Amino acid sequence: MASVFEFFKRGLQKTTTSLVRKVKGIFGGETTWNAESYEALEAALIGTDLGVVISGQLVAEVKDRYERGEIKTGEDIMAVAQETVLSLLATDSDTPMTVAEEGPTVIMMVGVNGSGKTTTCAKLAHYLMKQGKTVLLGAGDTFRAAGVEQLKIWGDRLDVPVVGGRQGGDAAAVAFDAVTSGSQKGIDYVIIDTAGRQHTRRDLMDELSKVQRIIGKAKPDAPHEIWLTVDSSIGTNALVQAREFGKLFPITGLILTKLDGTGKGGVVVAIKRELGYPVRFVGLGEQVDDLQPFDQESFVKALFTA
Numbered sequence: 181m182a183s184v185f186e187f188f189k190r191g192l193q194k195t196t197t198s199l200v201r202k203v204k205g206i207f208g209g210e211t212t213w214n215a216e217s218y219e220a221l222e223a224a225l226i227g228t229d230l231g232v233v234i235s236g237q238l239v240a241e242v243k244d245r246y247e248r249g250e251i252k253t254g255e256d257i258m259a260v261a262q263e264t265v266l267s268l269l270a271t272d273s274d275t276p277m278t279v280a281e282e283g284p285t286v287i288m289m290v291g292v293n294g295s296g297k298t299t300t301c302a303k304l305a306h307y308l309m310k311q312g313k314t315v316l317l318g319a320g321d322t323f324r325a326a327g328v329e330q331l332k333i334w335g336d337r338l339d340v341p342v343v344g345g346r347q348g349g350d351a352a353a354v355a356f357d358a359v360t361s362g363s364q365k366g367i368d369y370v371i372i373d374t375a376g377r378q379h380t381r382r383d384l385m386d387e388l389s390k391v392q393r394i395i396g397k398a399k400p401d402a403p404h405e406i407w408l409t410v411d412s413s414i415g416t417n418a419l420v421q422a423r424e425f426g427k428l429f430p431i432t433g434l435i436l437t438k439l440d441g442t443g444k445g446g447v448v449v450a451i452k453r454e455l456g457y458p459v460r461f462v463g464l465g466e467q468v469d470d471l472q473p474f475d476q477e478s479f480v481k482a483l484f485t486a
C-alpha cells in the first residue's frame with residue numbers, strides 16, 4: 181500500500197519535475213544569485229500556479245536566507261519552499277466533515293461540466309466501502325443523456341445501489357428518492373451526483389439550490405456536505421471557479437481532480453490560501469482507487485521534493 185506521501189508524489193510528478201528542472205537550471209551553476217535569478221525563480225513558481233502572492237513571499241524568503249548565508253543550492257531552495265508554504269498554510273484549521281448523528285450522511289457533488297463529479301462519486305463510494313461503510317448513489321444528472329447510465333455502470337462495477345431517474349426528469353425528485361431510500365435501508369452514506377453547470381447560468385444554479393432544498397425535505401439535517409469538484413489542470417481558473425461557485429452556493433469542501441495530468445499542482449495551495457475551503461480529497465487518476473484524502477503536510481512535502 182503506497183503511503184499518502186507517495187500518492188501525492190506520483191500525482192504531482194509533472195508539477196515537481198518541471199519546477200525542479202527550472203530551479204536546477206537557474207541555480208545549478210557556480211553563479212551568484214542576483215535579481216535575474218530571483219525573477220526566474222518567481223516565474224517558475226508562478227508556473228506551478230501557486231499564485232503570485234505566495235510565489236512572491238517565497239522568493240523574498242529565499243533571497244533573505246541567501247543573503248544571510250544560510251542557503252546556497254537548488255535543493256536548499258526546495259527545502260525553504262516546503263517550510264515556507266507549510267507555515268503559510270499552518271493557520272488553516274479545516275472544519276472537519278459533518279457526519280449525520282442518525283441515519284445516512286448525505287454528500288452532494290456539484291461543479292462545472294466535466295470537472296469529475298460522476299467519477300468522484302464512484303471513487304468516494306469505493307473509498308467509504310473500504311472503510312466498512314454502506315453507500316447508496318443518487319444519479320441526479322438527469323440532464324445529460326448518458327448521465328444516469330454512467331453512474332449506474334459504476335454502481336454495477338462497485339456493487340453499490342444506484343437510485344436514478346429518467347433523462348429529462350426532475351433531479352430534485354431523484355435526490356429525494358435516493359435519500360429516502362438510504363434512510364429506509366439504513367445506509368451510512370448517500371452520495372448525490374448532479375449535472376454539470378457553469379456558475380454563470382443563474383437558472384441552473386437555482387435548480388441546484390432546489391436539489392439541495394428537496395434533500396432537506398427528505399432528511400432535515402441533509403445535505404451534510406456539498407462538495408465542489410474542480411479540475412486542477414486548469415490551474416488558476418480553478419481558483420476563479422471555486423470563488424464564483426462559493427458566492428452562489430454554500431459549498432463545504434473541495435475535491436481537486438485530475439492532479440495527475442497537470443503541471444499546475446501549486447493551485448491547491450493557492451486555493452487553500454485564498455479561499456480557505458477545506459480540500460477534502462484529490463483525484464489522481466481515472467481509476468476507482470485514485471482518490472486520496474487531502475493531507476496538507478504530505479501534499480506540500482511532495483510538491484517540493486525532487
Ligand SMILES: Nc1nc2c(ncn2[C@@H]2O[C@H](COP(=O)(O)OP(=O)(O)OP(=O)(O)O)[C@@H](O)[C@H]2O)c(=O)[nH]1
Pocket residue numbers: 291292293294295296297298299300321324327374375376377409436437438439440441462463464465466470
Ligand atoms: N486523469 C484523471 N482523470 C479524471 C479524474 N477525475 C475524473 N477524470 C476524467 O475526467 C472525465 C470527466 O469526468 P466525469 O466524472 O464524467 O465528470 P463530470 O463532472 O461528472 O462531467 P459532467 O457530468 O459532464 O458535468 C472522465 O473521462 C474521467 O475519467 C482524475 O482525477 N484524473
Ligand SMILES: [Mg+2]
Pocket residue numbers: 297298299321327373374375376
Ligand atoms: Mg457527470
